[in-house]
Amino acid sequence: MSAAPQIKIPATYMRGGTSKGVFFKLDDLPERAQIAGQSRDQLLLRVIGSPDPYGKQIDGMGGATSSTSKTVILAKSSQANHDVDYLFGQVSIDKAFVDWSGNCGNLTAAVGSFAISNGLVAADRIPENGICTVRIWQANIHKTIIAHVPITQGQVQETGDFELDGVTFPAAEVQIEFLDPADDGEDGGAMFPTGNVVDSLEVPEIGTFQATLINAGIPTIFLNAEELGYNGTELQDDINSDVAALARFEKIRAYGAVKMGLIQDINEAANRQHTPKVAFVSKPKSYTSSSGKQVSEIDTDLLVRALSMGKLHHAMMGTAAVAIGTAAAIPNTLVNLAAGGGEREAVRFGHPSGTLRVGAQALNEKGQWVVKKAIMSRSARVLMEGWVRVPADSF
Template identity: 70%
Template sequence: MSHKPQLRIPATYMRGGTSKGVFFRLQDLPAEAQVPGPARDRLLQRVIGSPDPYGKHTDGMGGATSSTSKCVIIGPATRPGHDVDYLYGQVAIEEDFVDWSGNCGNLSTAVGPFAVANGFIDPARIPREGTVEVRVWQANIGKTIVVHVPVSGGQVQETGDFELDGVAFPAAEVVVEFLDPAEEGEDGGSMFPTGNLVDTLEVPGVGTLEATLITAGIPTVFVDAEAIGFTGTELQPAINGDPAILAKLEAIRVAGALRMGLIRTPEEAATRQHTPKVAFVAPPRDYVSSSGKPIAAADIDLNVRAMSMGKLHHAMMGTASVAIATAAAVPGTLVNRAAGGGAREVVRFGHPSGTLRVGASVARVDGQWTVTRAVMSRSARVLMEGHVRVPAA
């Protein structure tokens, strides 16, 4: 019996924010994987090592967590005024699917440096020293992201002294702007898809809960931590090791997805794990982060914990950070309430790995709340570049 050699595909392994993933140029993928469909999904799954019933990704590039089971495809811009198209695939770990329903805000940080280093930006625009603005079309959700890439010696600057909680080592600061980050709802444009700042959810097996449902950054279901038996200072072991707690949080996510119109039946949630997110919020309170660093209540506006692909995230997703900052800026939401109320344009929140500061500009237009811009600082760097090998079958 003859065996075909493995495919050899150019790829770059990158960290962006508190996530990492395998980056591809669209033109480098096999022809059948350059278009959406089963062939693309199968290829990316095999790259990551999914589906893996052992949940380890031993036979792939994935890290067996929601933060490390990711693939990115970068292609030439198809929209005027943009430099590249960015498509993001969240690869399920044990299940057999790739979720294309949303963006990864953390890996958005790495898209700019990747675009500069891989020839997508006119060299005349790249300064010897300074920054270059990369305008990214986020193809999953149809939104614009502007990544301000630091440049040193005419090359992408990756090293520096910017520290990001959730990442062990400092690197160069990359400022990321999410423009008009809210997805339109059925009411014609509100980032609150039900038209309410606070809804009442009937959650089977849990009860009646208040929830803020928002689509800024990524569709997110916010609930009050105390209402579901938490303090908002929990770390991963307290949540991820308890099947009953995970089931409760998934039930809340499903109820929110139904109310937001993202799914028609509860069963559909199993194939839409990336969105919506579910997060619980609480007023500021002292705690010790996962690295052992003390976080003082006086240094934050609120505490937030968010679930990603069925588990508590080790830090905070970039897109969820946009949702947090936006909801915090709108008086009356559960997030704003946890932060002490009132108007604000910047929020600093505590998460399992430390703290994060995010800005959001909101306004009320014709009776509806809108967000024009959200900004945060992250970092990114290349971990490895060359080729990935994938069995031809």
């Protein structure tokens, strides 16, 4: 019996925000995987341990959740005035595909750190002590992101006292700026693809819901918790243990994707699991977070729960936080109304693991809403570095 040898590929396993992923330098990948296509996808699937009908990813680096089934490919930037090109792949857990349709805002916090430590940022741009500003080109969505990475004695500082709900241990704060985060019309239209800040979303056999459909950070469908029969304080088990509820959310997501112009037919949604996201909002209420932390009604401006890859997220996706901040800054969206309405440049929202603050500046230019920048703080840390091994015949 012949057996294929295992090959080893340089890789780094990193936490960024409330996500984890396997990071690669583009030129470290096997030659045929350096080009987008089937070989690359098959390689990343094998690295992560997908598709896994058991849903555990035991034979790979994935953690069997949407937050931990992620891959990142980085290279010196091909764009002027940028340091690094950032390509993100969301790996399906139980299906054989990698979704390249969107960004991961959480892992963005780790991109700057990796780029500095792996020679993708020019040495003369890295201070001996202070903050290194890393200019990131997000290749999935063609947007610029700025990461402000702390440096101590010429090295990335990863430890610190910044606390992020959803992450157990404190670390160094990394401020992230998402420049011009709204869609530019290439994929589904403008910031509000229907031209409305609130639409009626009709979902056959389920109902008609008020919805804010927004392209900012990541395409997102915002709904009112009460219309769905929820109060906005739900934790993961309240949703993820309810098979019927998950199926209902997926159907809502599919019809919302069609209305946003992201797909032409609801059947296409199965092959576009990463986008759009579905989230539901409500006015502030007191609740106990998943860690047992008490969140008071006065601690937040609103509550938000979001689904990613078919399950309720344990905290909040970074890109969805950008969508929340953007929508909150625009009067009369469902997010803005849940936060009390009016004009605002920042919002603190409650999620299953605690709270998060995100800022955004919205302007109305010639009757169209535009957002110049959204800002939030995350943290990042290298968990392991070396080589990942895969069978040579797996891709």
